[in-house]
Amino acid sequence: MELTSRQQDTVQVIQTALKKMDDKYAAANAVVATAVKGAAASAVTKALDTLTIANPEKLLT
Numbered sequence: 001m002e003l004t005s006r007q008q009d010t011v012q013v014i015q016t017a018l019k020k021m022d023d024k025y026a027a028a029n030a031v032v033a034t035a036v037k038g039a040a041a042s043a044v045t046k047a048l049d050t051l052t053i054a055n056p057e058k059l060l061t
Contacts, residue, residue: 007048013059 003011011032018029 003045003048007045009057010048010051016059 014032015029018026018032
């Protein structure tokens with residue numbers, strides 16, 4: 001299942017925020033990356049649909 005552009009932006013915002021946190025959160029970042037790439041992609045896309053990050057593309061700049 002392909003992620004929409006908005007969902008990809010949301011994932012990138014989450015991953016960027018996690019990367020900026022302490023190293024103890026690196027495992028959480030790996031979980032997000034694995035979930036998006038793995039068999040749980042449909043569950044992740046449903047979860048991403050419920051997130052409301054206003055203008056995620058602006059957070060990436």
